[in-house]
Amino acid sequence: MSPPPALIETEGLTRILPEVVPVTLVEDVTLAIGEREFVAITGPSGSGKSSLLYLLGLLDRPTRGRLRLAGIDTDPMDEAARAARRLAMLGFVFQFHFLLPEFSARENVEIPMRKLGRLSRPAIRDRAGELLESLGLAGHVDKRPDQLSGGQRQRVAVARALANDPPLLLADEPTGSLDSQSSEQVFAILADLVHGRGKTVVAVTHDLELAARMGRRIHLVDGRVVSDERISAAGPPG
Amino acid sequence: MRLILDIAVTHIVGRGRQTLVAILGVAVGVGFSVAMAALMQGGQDDLIAKLVDTMPHVQITDDRRTPPVQPAELAFDAAAIAGLRPREDRRGIINPTAAFAWLKEWVPGRVAASLTTQGVVRYLGRDVGATVVGIEPKAERGVSSLVEDFVDGSFEALDVGGNNVVIGDRMAGRLGAGVGDTVTLVSSSGLSRGFKIVGLYHTGITARDEHEAYILLKSAQILDARINVVNEIRIRLDDPAAAPAVARRAEARLGYKSMSWQEANEQILEALVVRNVIMYTVVAAIMLVAGFGIFNIISTITHEKARDIAIMKSLGFSRGDMQRLFVLEGLAIGLAGSLLGWLLGFALVYALASVHFELNAGGRELTRLPVAWEPLHYAIAAGFALASAAVAGYLPARKAARQPPVDIIRGAT
Numbered sequence: 210m211s212p213p214p215a216l217i218e219t220e221g222l223t224r225i226l227p228e229v230v231p232v233t234l235v236e237d238v239t240l241a242i243g244e245r246e247f248v249a250i251t252g253p254s255g256s257g258k259s260s261l262l263y264l265l266g267l268l269d270r271p272t273r274g275r276l277r278l279a280g281i282d283t284d285p286m287d288e289a290a291r292a293a294r295r296l297a298m299l300g301f302v303f304q305f306h307f308l309l310p311e312f313s314a315r316e317n318v319e320i321p322m323r324k325l326g327r328l329s330r331p332a333i334r335d336r337a338g339e340l341l342e343s344l345g346l347a348g349h350v351d352k353r354p355d356q357l358s359g360g361q362r363q364r365v366a367v368a369r370a371l372a373n374d375p376p377l378l379l380a381d382e383p384t385g386s387l388d389s390q391s392s393e394q395v396f397a398i399l400a401d402l403v404h405g406r407g408k409t410v411v412a413v414t415h416d417l418e419l420a421a422r423m424g425r426r427i428h429l430v431d432g433r434v435v436s437d438e439r440i441s442a443a444g445p446p447g
Numbered sequence: 448m449r450l451i452l453d454i455a456v457t458h459i460v461g462r463g464r465q466t467l468v469a470i471l472g473v474a475v476g477v478g479f480s481v482a483m484a485a486l487m488q489g490g491q492d493d494l495i496a497k498l499v500d501t502m503p504h505v506q507i508t509d510d511r512r513t514p515p516v517q518p519a520e521l522a523f524d525a526a527a528i529a530g531l532r533p534r535e536d537r538r539g540i541i542n543p544t545a546a547f548a549w550l551k552e553w554v555p556g557r558v559a560a561s562l563t564t565q566g567v568v569r570y571l572g573r574d575v576g577a578t579v580v581g582i583e584p585k586a587e588r589g590v591s592s593l594v595e596d597f598v599d600g601s602f603e604a605l606d607v608g609g610n611n612v613v614i615g616d617r618m619a620g621r622l623g624a625g626v627g628d629t630v631t632l633v634s635s636s637g638l639s640r641g642f643k644i645v646g647l648y649h650t651g652i653t654a655r656d657e658h659e660a661y662i663l664l665k666s667a668q669i670l671d672a673r674i675n676v677v678n679e680i681r682i683r684l685d686d687p688a689a690a691p692a693v694a695r696r697a698e699a700r701l702g703y704k705s706m707s708w709q710e711a712n713e714q715i716l717e718a719l720v721v722r723n724v725i726m727y728t729v730v731a732a733i734m735l736v737a738g739f740g741i742f743n744i745i746s747t748i749t750h751e752k753a754r755d756i757a758i759m760k761s762l763g764f765s766r767g768d769m770q771r772l773f774v775l776e777g778l779a780i781g782l783a784g785s786l787l788g789w790l791l792g793f794a795l796v797y798a799l800a801s802v803h804f805e806l807n808a809g810g811r812e813l814t815r816l817p818v819a820w821e822p823l824h825y826a827i828a829a830g831f832a833l834a835s836a837a838v839a840g841y842l843p844a845r846k847a848a849r850q851p852p853v854d855i856i857r858g859a860t
């Protein structure tokens with residue numbers, strides 16, 4: 210089997226905050242992530258996992274180094290081009306759900322689709338309903354975030370990230386604030402995205418047990434990649 | 448744009464109480480600005496209306512502005528004569544019939560001639576000094592606002608048989624005379640004659656109500672021994688603003704001092720300019736304070752939305768989208784507030800207009816608070832509110848939208 214084409218390619222990716230004493234968040238990260246990969250980013254707290262994810266998600270700009278998404282160099286892109294790419298190509302799930310508080314679950318999922326404008330209003334409505342249903346939220350589509358539990362919110366956030374059917378989903382400790390049952394549920398959803406729907410998922414986690422069940426584990430310390438190993442028998446053990 | 452509008456509406460509706468406070472803030476600012484402007488403008492309009500109404504728009508008297516050139520000045524280059532006052536000319540306006548006819552030809556309004564002299568009104572041994580004005584009732588109707596002030600009788604009654612006079616109610620009070628009584632008028636030339644009171648008027652201006660008497664022009668000419676003399680021509684124009692031009696033309700031709708109401712009231716009008724400056728400053732200050740209030744409320748709301756701006760940007764909204772969103776929200780609140788403010792302003796002005804006063808000081812009675820119903824006030828107040836609201840949405844949104852979303856997301860996690 211030939212290696213899958215690279216969806217993400219980085220070369221010496223570095224992010225330094227220009228404070229009085231410059232803070233290095235990410236240092237010299239070179240890696241390639243292909244399609245249909247299920248990647249865990251692990252590391253101690255403060256090791257730069259979130260910072261790396263923000264760079265990959267075009268939410269932040271690197272101080273040095275290159276980032277190619279689907280073969281396209283992102284460096285020359287202006288703010289509008291990066292926004293357009295985030296909208297169409299990337300789904301982001303934050304540690305905190307970050308739903309828009311005044312909108313129902315359905316509306317939160319509809320908004321990126323309406324912004325993209327590829328589907329008609331009824332089609333958008335249907336797709337939002339289907340996505341939420343497929344994530345086990347059938348009875349909760351019209352509730353606002355404050356009427357949902359933590360696990361439900363996080364699943365709405367996943368549905369929103371998937372709204373425009375992006376090839377790449379980035380998740381920052383998506384199960385970090387959830388109880389074990391909800392966290393198992395969310396993990397199962399992510400695994401299904403890779404194995405069932407052919408997406409690439411890059412998820413930050415400090416749960417080593419979860420990381421072991423993913424296809425690849427990239428370990429960061431002080432912003433540097435210290436190990437990058439593929440886990441052969443990728444699949445839920447037991 | 449439809450999506451942005453929907454998001455704006457959801458934000459506004461979703462924040463019920465906050466939105467209500469913001470709208471009320473705008474409404475109060477707009478309402479009070481409107482009421483204040485109506486009151487200030489109303490006072491001024493009322494004052495000018497009173498000026499324009501109570502006096503002739505142009506008054507031509509037999510005075511001259513410059514003393515006649517003296518023979519010495521004609522004979523010697525070096526001669527200069529200062530401080531000369533024109534001699535009182537008992538002949539009045541020379542050739543008044545021709546002057547009158549010429550004026551009637553082109554003046555856009557009504558013209559009346561009169562003879563004004565000083566005299567005394569005497570009744571049962573009581574004397575009151577008076578300005579005795581000889582008029583022609585029909586013409587006088589056209590130039591004088593006095594016709595509206597009669598409490599008994601009218602100018603026309605002067606025409607009905609014998610020697611008649613109309614006086615102010617205060618003079619009647621001082622004399623102890625009433626309609627039907629015969630008073631004696633004594634002119635400055637010493638002649639006297641009996642006149643029957645056929646009318647009383649009340650203007651509210653003490654000087655007029657107490658010290659004026661109107662008789663027929665012919666009677667005045669006889670009383671003052673100045674047959675066919677006229678010393679005053681008064682003009683009432685269709686358009687009071689044209690008075691200075693009419694006065695200039697009349698003076699250029701006739702040579703007599705022709706005074707427009709603007710010239711006669713120069714000091715008052717100058718005071719009005721000062722008052723205007725004060726008025727606009729006060730109204731502008733109210734609007735500015737209201738504007739700050741509006742800005743404060745809406746910019747606070749926008750600030751609170753910094754996190755949502757970061758979220759929407761991370762989803763793929765552009766900086767421009769976010770700025771449009773919050774300007775739209777500011778405008779919506781500004782618009783709702785302005786409409787409510789119009790209602791409030793209208794109600795305030797209405798309430799002020801229906802307040803009645805019973806004032807009897809300084810010889811003038813003010814029975815109602817004068818207010819101006821001026822659509823422009825509403826437009827300016829709303830325009831100002833909308834502008835502040837839009838800026839209040841724009842500035843914080845611009846700041847938040849410029850900030851990379853990670854800054855806010857990092858801080859929030």
Ligand SMILES: Nc1ncnc2c1ncn2[C@@H]1O[C@H](COP(=O)(O)OP(=O)(O)O)[C@@H](O)[C@H]1O
Binds near residue numbers: 226233253257261
């Ligand atoms: N705005 C900031 N100013 C200074 N230091 C920061 C800032 N944001 C993050 N850091 C630091 O950068 C490092 C990397 O942070 P982060 O990427 O959030 O780590 P992780 O997600 O692995 O916990 C941490 O040591 C953190 O304290």
Ligand SMILES: [Mg+2]
Binds near residue numbers: 258259260
């Ligand atoms: Mg983190």
